[in-house]
Amino acid sequence: MPLGAYRITALLDGMAPLGRPFFFGPDEGAIDAKLAEMGLGPDLLPAPVTAYLLRSDDRTILIDAGMGEVDLLGPGFGRVAAALGAAGVAPGDVDTVILTHAHPDHLGGLVADGAVVFANAELVMAEAEAGFWLDAGMMAQAPTEAQGLFQLAQTVVEAYSDRVTRVADGAEVAPGVRLILSPGHTPGHAVLRIDGGDRQLLMLADTLHSADLHTAMPDVGFGFDVDPAAAAHSRRRLFEEAASDGVLIAGSHVHFPGFGRIQRAGDAFRYAPASWL
């Protein structure tokens, strides 16, 4: 998708076998009714895991890196490396990796066999996100099933330790690329506002886990949300912004390749896919 000075390319890492149990509250019956109204059965919610390549004449930026070798949601992941190759980019060509948040399907692909994959890249992430996952006290308070998430985030950030840049809310992390905190899914979850000159794009990362359901019912929680209420608040704020500005959006788990627009629909929203060009 051309964005003026940039061109953004969707890289499919794999398909997450999401289904109805990943989504919850505040009104379970209303969720079922909405899915039926949209023609979506309980098994019809699989979501892609998508990373994005952002290129200009002098920058090669990777936005998230997919699951890599991590076995969290079954087989079939770790295709970002091959997708990059198909786009004509070698791992050593990537100058910057911007991490939207430190979940395995976004950072797993940063390491392979314990070694860094993107040997020449600076790793950029929100200070609030790094601070949470690298905090021994937070890890100690987290439930047993979340310990692996902390360990993986720490392993990856340590591997890139001399090249990690932690940034504040609103930081310009590349020319025309601004990182905006949208806490909830994780404490330092961030979206990217990309201004390529001709066109703007809001990369919403994990604001949506079902483009259809989350636009229709922005308050629906998702299983991996650290703070579902905060995530819903961030979701509504970002949907308002995307609808008001009419900007293109992209998402990590929006129907591949993930480019579209958010439109107002009553007191909620609707997702409208964009053509690829």
Ligand SMILES: [Zn+2]
């Ligand atoms: Zn995700």
